[in-house]
Structure formats: structure tokens, C-alpha cells
Amino acid sequence: AKALLGIRDELKLTVNAVNVLKRRYLRRDTEGRVVETPAQMFRRVARVVSRAERIHDPSADTRKVERRFLDVMTGLYFLPNSPTLMNAGTRIGQLSACFVIPVEDSIKSIFRAVRDMALIHQSGGGTGFSFSKLRPAGDIVQSTRGIASGPVSFMRIFDVATDVVKQGGRRRGANMGVLSVDHPDILQFITAKEKEGAFTNFNLSVGVTDEFMGKVERDEEYELVNPRTGQAEKTMRARDVFELIVSTAWRTGDPGIIFLDEINRHNPTPDLGRIEATNPCGEVPLLPYESCTLGSINLSKVVKDGEIDWDLLGYLTRTGIHFLDNVLDVNRYPIAPAKRMADSNRKIGLGVMGFAELLVKLGVPYDSEEGLETARNVMRFIEREGREASRELGESRGVFPNFDKSIWAGGPPMRNATITTIAPTGTISIIAGTSSGIEPLFAVAFVRKVMGTQLIEVNPVFEQMAKEEGFYSRDLMRKIARVGSVGSMNEVPERVRRVFVTALEVSPEWHVRMQAAFQEHVENAVSKTVNLPQHASLEDVRKVFEMAHRLHCKGITVYRYGSRSEQVLYTGEGLTTAEDEYSGGCPTGECAF
Secondary structure, rough: OOOHHHOOOOOOEEEEHHHHHHHHHEEEEOOOOOOOHHHHHHHHHHHHHOHHHHHOOOOOOHHHHHHHHHHHHOOEEEOHHHHHHHHHOOOOOOOEEEEEEOOOOHHHHHHHHHHHHHHHHHHHOEEEOOOOOOOOOOEEEEEEEOOOOOOHHHHHHHHHHHHHHHHHHOOOOOOEEEOOOOOOOOHHHHHOOOOOOEEEEEEEEEEEEEEEEHHHOOOOOOEEEEOOOOOOEEEEEEHHHHHHHHHHHHOOOOOOEEEHHHHHHHOOOHHHOOOOOEOOOOOOOHHHHHHHOOOEEEEHHHHHHEEEEEEHHHHHHHHHHHHHHHHHHOOOOOOHHHHHHHHHHHEEEEEOOOHHHHHHHHOOOOHHHHHHHHHHHHHHHHHHHHHHHHHHHHHHHOOOOHHOOOOOOOOOOOOOOOOEOOOOOOOHHHHOOOHHHHHHEEEOOOEEEEEOEEEEEEEEHHHHHHHHOOOOOOOHHHHHHHOOOOOOOOOHHHHHHHHEEEEOOOHHHHHHHHHHHHHOOOOOOOOOOEEOOOOOOHHHHHHHHHHHHHHOOEEEEEEEEEOOOOOOOOHHHHHHHHHHHHOOOOOOOOOEO
């Protein structure tokens, strides 16, 4: 494996990666002191995850598997989701990223869901909910003859509880709230985050159907249905509701849209029910009590001599599937129904990060037909290799228990109901020192806020290219740090400027087309934000939503730069004071462990 990976034993991490690991991932003693190095963290994770081998074969050589897992992590070729890095080998032992919790129309169910959410957040996981079954505000409560307060009112309880728990103090509480577009309270839901500071622990998505989108296009009315009675309460002009979604998303970044019919056309276990919610970032549509166990391949690492090393990518794919399937067996779930569902369907989600850097190294612009084709080729390959790996595990370990109730019934013996997902990879991409998920470069230099700390980042691929091609200077780096982009800098060769196109320079159409290209070969869904410049129009947002539906995306999110006073990434004036910190305290921008 080492020969294929071409790795050495030392672990090299950027300063920002070290800072993130110290604050959030490395083990601490009772006094709060860090008592683990990054290399020890990876060893801890590899050791725990490899123990699953003995469940299936008591004589298995776990050390060999542990070494394989350790090599891909220490080489930063593959990383699992954050809870696995944080919790493997600890008292908590909860390794999944996110869960969907059902909310039925009763006080008992609502507060059971709040309790389950608190336990999951405490363990480092995020949660998603559909509130579509809750009766609307003003409806009758038969047991007391009182008046119902509606789903948005109850969501406040979830939001406040998340503030209190704070995901064990190491992760910001994360929730997804979904409401069906035909719920009588849909207008209140769409505008729930208009006031800055409201529902800060929630992403919101409107669940829309093909029928609704058709009525928008034809400018027809549609019915709002009381979920308690199943009766239509009133009708509304579909286009008016759609325009409210568009304008509110333009102003605040919320809500997004999830396309429920597209999601359920690809539901791997339709006999078990209809999917109505997703995890917090939308990349995993899940049934009630299902969870997502995720990991990502660093595509920036699979370029050799200007070409994709397909043998290496295949090795990483098979190793990633093996790793994630093992995680399911050693995981400690915070609530019993989640364990039952995970064991029954064995859903995993292998995805990618560093896609933008892969394109840069190949010399391919993100917003180009060649960029789209690269996306399809890479994800098609991962899907094919991943399914083969799941089939081999199915033969040796057995299929997932609901196999006969799934779309896979009668075919090859699949170990996992789903295998692919594109996650946002927010902090694990910092650890890997690469671009996040399938997003374009946010900027060639930018400030990233993580847990209240500002991290200054300059893209290392650009820095290396600038030095190799002879146009590097500290003055140029400072200049880039002030504006984020190289698009208008004549000191940078035009070919390099074209390849280093940034998120706000990529037109909305290309953002959506890239998401759709990946979705073609992803079984779950794709987390992607359509980053819009501050001057973007309502029409830009409207086109994004309509195009996402037309191209068979499962959901879509837009964010207009600067539309919130608090955002995770930003460029511009915030970088002008960072000139002396540009190298991060290491001459090469790297520190060795």
C-alpha cells in the first residue's frame, strides 16, 4: 500500500490543520490539556475501526487492516467524518455524522425528538427533521380544546435546546428543518430566518414536488393540506410561494429546496417508507432514525504527472468502502432506533474533497465542459469501484438485512444500501489541506472562521505554481490576500488566472451544472452551495432553483455573499491585516508531526 500511495512516515499538516485538530479533535486530559498528537489520533482511529475485522473473521489480521487504514489517513488521502476522528476509542464512541429524527403530531413525539436530538448533539452528531406532520398554527388540539401553535413555534424549542447542548462543546449544533410546500404554515416557515439571529442552529429547506414545480411553471394554484385531517384548507398561487422562497433565499441564504420526488425516485428501500428529510447539509436523504456514516477521498492527491492515477483512486475507493462498513460495526449509537436502522440498511457515504485542486493540477477550468466531464468520469469510476467493493463485502460478510426489500433485491449481494455521497467536508478538508467537497476555490486567499477563530489561508497549489513559473513574490501574495482572486491581476499568466477561477467568479449556471454532473453518479445526494456575488439578482436565484430541478438535483442551496453579517468564509478587507501572518509561522506553510 505504501508503494502505491507513495507516502513517507512523517505526517505533514498545515498550521490551520494543526489549529483545528488542537481545538476540536485531539484528546484532552481532565484538566483540558491536549494529550495526543495528530499522528496518535489517526492511529487511535485506525485501531478502533480495524477491530470490526474480528466480528466477521475471528482469525483476521487486524494489524494489516489497521496499517492500511492508517496509511490512507496519515497520508491525507482519505478522511472519515469528524465524529469518527473525535470519538473513536473514547468513552463516547459515536462515529456517525448525522441522523434524521421523526417528529409526529403529538407533544410526546415532539419532546422525544428533542431528547433524541440532545443526545445526538452531545455525541457530536447533527440532526435533520421533517416538521410536515405537525398540525398548523391555529388548528384545534382535541385533547384540551386549545389552539395549536404550529411547526415553526415548536422548532424554536429545538433551536434553543441545540444552543444549550452545543454538541459536546466541540461542534456547533447543526439541524436541518424541512417543511412540505403544501403545509398550511409554509409562508411562516419560508420567512422564519428573515430576522438575523433567528434559528441560527437550523438550515431550512422547503420540500417541493414535481407537481408544485409544474404549477409554478404554468402559473396555477395549488392546495395547502392540513396534515391532521388530510383536507385542503385553502389554495395559493404556486408562483407566489415560489417567488417568496426565491426572495427570502436571496436576502438570507435560507431556505433551500429539496426535491422530494427526485429523492424518492432513488430511495433504495421504498418498501420501508417515503423519505421526507435530510441531514443538516442536505447530502444524505434519510428515513426516520437512519444515520449517515461518511468519508471523503482527497482528489488533490490522485494527480500524478498531470494525470489522474486511476489505480490509486481505485485503491482509495475500495479502502474507503471497507473503512466505512467497519465503522458501522464498531459505532456506539446514542439512541437504540438509530442502531437498528443502521444495522438494517448499512448506508454509507463515500465522497470526495479537493476536486477544485484536482482540476487546477490538471489545468482544467472549473466552469468548463472539460470540468464537467472530469467530474462525471471521476464519480462514475468511484461509483463503479465502490459498488464492486460493497459486493465483495456482501459475499464475505453478508448483505444488509433489508436487501430483499430494496432495489438491489435479485441482483449482486450488496453489503450497503447506499455507498456514495458528496459531503461539504468543512473541517476535514482543512485537516487534509485541500479545497472543500466539490466546491470551486472560494478564493486564492481568504479568512475562514472555525469555532470563533479566524484562520488565514492561501491556496498552496497556487503558491507552488507561482514559485515554479517564476511570478511569485510576497507583494503579489499580499495583493491577492486583499481581494481574494487573481482574475484581474496581469502579473499572473492568463492561463493560470483561468484555472484559478473562484466561487464568486463562477456563474450560477456552472455551479448547478457541476452539482448535477456529480449527482449522476451519486446514490445519496450532493452538498453544494451556489455562491452568488453580492450584486446577484432575484432572477439569478430563480434560475438556479429552476435549473436544479430540471437537471435532476436532489436539493439546492444558494448563498449571496454578504447577505448575513456572520458567515464562515469571507474575502476582502478582513485579509488586509494578515500580511505578516501569511506564512502561518512556517517557512513552507507546513508543520511536520
